Amino acid sequence: MNRREFLQVLAVAGAGGMALPAGEAQAARAAQQFYDVPRHGNVHLLHFTDCHAQLRPVHFREPSVNLGVGPWAGKPPHLVGEAFLRQYGIRPGTPAAYAFTSLDFTEAARRYGKVGGFAHLATLVKRLRASRPGALLLDGGDTWQGSATALWTQGQDMVDAALQLGVDVMTPHWEMTLGADRVKEIVGKDFKDRVSFLAQNVKTNDFGDPVFDPYVIRHMNGVPVAIIGQAFPYTPIANPRYLVPDWTFGIQEESLQQVIDDVRGKGAQVVVLLSHNGMDVDLKLASRVRGLDAILGGHTHDGVPAPVPVKNPGGTTLVTNAGSNGKFLGVLDFDVRNGKVVDFRYKLLPVFADFLPADPDMDALIRKVRASYEAKLGEVLAVNRGLLYRRGNFNGTFDQLILDGLMAVQDAEIAFSPGFRWGTTLVPGEPITMEALMDQTAITYPYTTVTAMTGETIKTVLEDVADNLFNPDPYYQQGGDMVRVGGLQYTIDPTQPMGRRISDMRLAGRPLDASKTYKVAGWAPVAEEARQTGGPPVWDVMAQWLRSNKEVSARPLNLPTVRGMDGNPGMVA
Template sequence: MNRREFLQVLAIASAAGMAFPTRDAQAAQAAARLYDVPRFGNVHLLHFTDCHAQLLPVHFREPSVNLGIGDYAGKPPHLVGQALLKHYRIAPGSAEAHAFTYLDFTEAARRYGKVGGFAHLATLVKQLKASRPGALLLDGGDTWQGSATALWTRGQDMVDAALALGVDAMTPHWEMTLGAERVREVVDRDFKGKVAFLAQNVKTKDFEDPVFEAYTLREMNGVPVAIIGQAFPYTPIANPGYLVPDWTFGIQEENLQRIIDEARAKGAQAVVLLSHNGMDVDVKLASRVRGLDAILGGHTHDGVPAPVRVRNAGGTTLVTNAGSNGKFLGVLDFDVRGGKVADFRYRLLPVFADYLPADPAMDVLIRKVRAPYEQKLGEVLAVNKELLYRRGNFNGTFDQLILDGLMDVQGAEIAFSPGFRWGTTLLPGEGITMEKLMDQTAITYPYTTVTQMSGETIKTVLEDVADNLFNPDPYYQQGGDMVRVGGLQYTIDPAAPMGKRITEMRLKGKPIEAGKTYKVAGWAPVAEEARHNGGPPIWDLMAGWLRQRKEVAAAPLNLPSVKGMGGNPGMAA
């Protein structure tokens, strides 16, 4: 089926309301037009990232707070809502407006339906590959973690799905939380000869030997193309180091430049970095190394409609980020002439499940891997009364629900929940199933904790996380959002110096005292001792708490008072 036939099938089926469960024929036709992406040039790269093991279509709300600080204020990816629409000239109320922003989320979600799903993504990938000879499918990582089935199968469901999808190369982050032994098992057994697992910045601690291939060199339509891998640089800090005890990470700028030069010396006429750095880190990196034509980025879950062009000593590098949860597929076409990239086209395509038919073979695979777990996944723990989401710099309603449960069950005054950016969205009235709870909590270190913390320690924790998020130098940012806080109120000035961002901490209206001790509940500790003395997994604690309630609604969002960010386009008014 060629591109024209593919689009005709989408339009006819959508208008007829026969092939897809469309809610609005006009909306369906508009969404179908998104997939009219004519072939351009002779080098073709398809890119998805941060799907977090979501095999089925989901709802995923984009943030209303994504602040940029210093030189990054007001620049992509730090644009939300109307500011993003205006910057990229996206029509309000359109399918793309729903995909890229949080605006009118519940209404728009009911109109346009769910996004992602590997069976629907497979249909789009196959069509684009059919019109682009030799196209490579690149996976930016965070693929084997984020769902119940991925946790229970140790990522095997996603490994099998990636192979069926036709992934050509990938780079990792959360994959490492399955442990070094498991990662090596997949790379050496399942991926061998099929998927290039790339990470130029992962080395052994003892002799600094490369652990994985740094890059792969492929010929496409007569053009040598190099794909270099960049794993998440701060894996042993942001996640438990004991899971990868013998490996080092880091940005490895000098080594990256050496690899780029080596690939060019071997004849590469287009060189691309498949990165899991996070977009601000990629922008800085692009300004400091020469010879990269593009960085296809991930980690920070930013859906960025157009590349950022970054100047450096060697020319210009395009920097992109392709969102999360299987919600988008990036399409980068290069026209390579005279041994170098002469021009390009880029589209970040939302994957609307209602408007892309499910690929039959992938659909069968998904049903097969889920079958043993369907009953457990489908248990309705409680009915949700409001929009439940996670994404945002400071808090989300699903995070608030977890905080409420932690404080209630643990009898704590304060609760901390990690600022994870993964986790799907539930519309009002949907049942909170075990599967949806696991979408928020499925990690290999899920232990709950109760800790006696001094007021001084609480401030130190908040300051450390704030610096990780808001340090003006991206190389000191480690991804994720601000730790979610229950019970405690505070004020934050993101632009203040390190150690001076957090002020006015209060508990039930009274100032937090530096020398006083407070009972703090939490989960997901990175310290190894938690494996032995931590409490029950967070999903067990929350499932029990939810089962006691027929309906739930999180308490009003416990948000900090934010100073100095008035007018910042990364924060909704």
Template sequence: MQRREFLGMLAAAAAAGLPVHNLRAAARPESGEFYHVPAKGNVHFLHMTDTHAQLRPVYFREPAVNIGLGAARNRPPHLVGQHFLNEFGVEPGSIDAHAMTCLDFAEAANRYGRVGGFSHLATLVRQMRSERPDAMLLDGGDLWQGSATALWTKGQDMVDASLELGVEAMTGHWEFTLGDERVLELVENDLDGKIDFLAQNVRDSGFGDPIFKAYTMREMNGVPVAVLGQAFPYTPIANPSYMMPNWNFGIRESDLQDNINAARKEGAQVVILLSHNGMDVDLKLASNVTGLDAILGGHTHDAVPRPQVVKNDGGETIVANGGSNGKFLGVLDFDVADGKIRDWQYRLLPVFADMLPADPDMDALITKIREPYADKLAEELAVTEDVLYRRGNFNGTFDQLIVDALMEMKDADVALSPGFRWGTSLLPGDAITMERLMDQTAITYPTTTRNDMTGERLKLVLEDVADNLFNVDPYFQQGGDMVRVGGLTYAIAPTAEMGKRIRDMRIDGEPVQADRTYRVAGWASVNDIPEGEPIWDVVGDWLRDKKTITEREPNRPRIIGLEGNKGIV
């Protein structure tokens, strides 16, 4: 169905008073066929990651810019739009094309509906488990952060929901921003052995003792298996270190190898790494360590339907990455006999809420969790006339909204906003509720600031983030995407040397002067605990005043030297 035909059907349906969801149903494949994944073998893993505390279905737009450099250039996960469809043989305009690319996002979102939601995810998990006895459900981290209710309950809502869902092991990243005491309280008291919190690479900074279990062992249909955990290695750099002052992180390759060897010595015939490294790091790690059968990864939010198979000195390792926001469920099956893997299969299943009935028990739990906050979540701040989204290497439209609000409310020349990957999307005509604003801002260090900064300092900030994002060695990529910028335009040469990537910086069309001081608004400082209003109050007041948000052009830099890069639409 072409765009014009579909929009014509929507208009005709509206004129006739017919419900639009009937047209959505007509445009979708049959759910039984779409979610029919016959099991293979006798060892099974279900994988979700980077849910960012989204309990209800949402819209989520995939990136238009996901640049890969060096060995990562023009290979998964750094493929977007039509380049992605070509690589994976996905039909343009299909439901899979909508799930995994940004192409025709608003039209396709209207056609196929919202994604994710724990009650719909629960139905899919139950269906997959019905054919896979003993299938193990793994969560790759960023589970306890990203929504208003997760912030206000200090992660309790997501712990309760994940227990109901049947998660059996997890690792972490944003979880640690609840603070070390709260994390340990939840792990020791609430998870209580029902969910193993695994992180072989988190150690006590004094004696080097492990804080969490490195791996868990279990028998699955007669086959001993091990799951190891790898938390985000750079948590104290990307997030405030004062929230976990006595813990050290890192990739810890040699420790990981030791733990793989220990699990094999205990008899594990299948060994999985549940990782929050990011896919580029996982690909490098898979080439350096031996004995891993698969890495089920997260952090970079990449939805990759076909795993990459990496050769190493011990054989091969499957590397998969499972998207974000509860939008996907990865299904990995192994056929194991005589202690060896004979075959495997993998499917990355989009979770379309309209195609999966809500699990009644999970739905009731979510309703109970949200009930005390329902009125606050539902407050309508403004209405958007544009698609609002965040995901991508540079500013999205929701990022642009935030920096515009900061500049106006703080009377600043420039605004800087963190390059977070989490945050849901809105369609034209949608209300920007307090819940949707909190989807972009719900962190434990939300204070807004306004500081004086020289032009030289501004350039150093941008250069530092650019090196973090575009370093050709994945082990030096230590955080999110490029800082979002308002009021300042610039060019960027991602392949240039460190300190020489940022060029042609301008404010109001005039070149930025190194020794001139500018007023710079921001939020989410990782270095201190400033005094000030939280970001949701500042942006919320701005939205209430505006009432209608017109189309916004994201302030993206001019990119130099990346002709032919398939990470750019």
């Protein structure tokens, strides 16, 4: 153990509320204790979600803006920074504060290192399973997309890693962007007999037949446990419809209630929804359906340390969300007696790569997967002088970099970039490699676009996306953060109704003319014709621009003026 590792172990020990040990051996034991989660009860579920194909440890900055509106304002998951720490009793400056917030991120990242990585996650999974007989590992989706190797292998690298990790049950979202044929191929060949790929809300367009199994019942320590799958409801809206042309999605509340009643009728004593709805949708859903003991959720990338109990006509449902990028592992233990859940324990464990040794078998698999791509992945495109991140309601510095590059290369006045929540973080001094660029852009519809848009159309686009994000009814929130905007300044009031949130749009200080046409650069169009008419992949455009610049300074963010959110704990002051 070197000096840096020793100091980090001391920090982890302190974060766990333990007295700091005097020697290195004691420090190592303290680190072990950080991940020592005593077994409780007789039903054990391990849960990760939204890893976005990150096989190796990464930095990932949590948002400084995650606004809740209406009845969701100021409630989990819409808490950031110090408000988040107060809510969950986390001390500032600890590894937990680093894992769950954006506070002092650059300094904390250098102190506590990277998070996630499947080799380190595998070590943690094995430790927890050793003390929890029969424990199930649940994958909440967004696993096969988000990196260069996942794109280039059509998700095969992640399929192999998931099998090596021991995933038992999975539900999808971005997996669908590989196309229906590829998804069916994996489920029918690689996953057959090993992983239950579940989605009760995916049906055929013609007769409404289920495409995938809606649920699975597993027996654990004498207890029948039902896991129901809930795929992302708005896949054909948030992503190209042409990739899954024959399937319908949706929340399908009534269908879900029927499935819950069915598995209860078959003797299930614990019923859990493995969901990719997003946490706000799950909170509403939990209040409306009966018979769920818990919802293990994903999609919105919210790392929430404690479940939110939601009352409904059948009792209470626990709602959780387990973050993203392989950064967390949720541990849910139920105590089931006389056919009913009588108690539970939940822990959301940050996966600190420096404190969990790499599992040798998983590490070997990852090295094998990457071997033929290492030279391409490692190409340094530019030197980075600032903190580059994506996550946040309105913009991130890596998004800003893409916007700046698109406007420069496409000679456009304005640029739009999707409000994707995935994408890793680079601290100042880390080089921008081709791998880092692909971590922000690796999708199956990467085409760049240049579009003539009137000022009126631009406002319509912004209003539509704002309603998608800030509609007070979660069932109308269809995924993603606000579209990132380059060149254009505007004001937004999330509390206003549809059509009245966006105002004071300006370009170079002058009001945008509703009737004038502007040149707008963008990428990731969902329309099918873009496959023929779209420009080169965004990573090619950005790689060209980065190579020509050679060095990237800290990006000044183009952020909207936000109204109506004074005092909202979802925004760092």
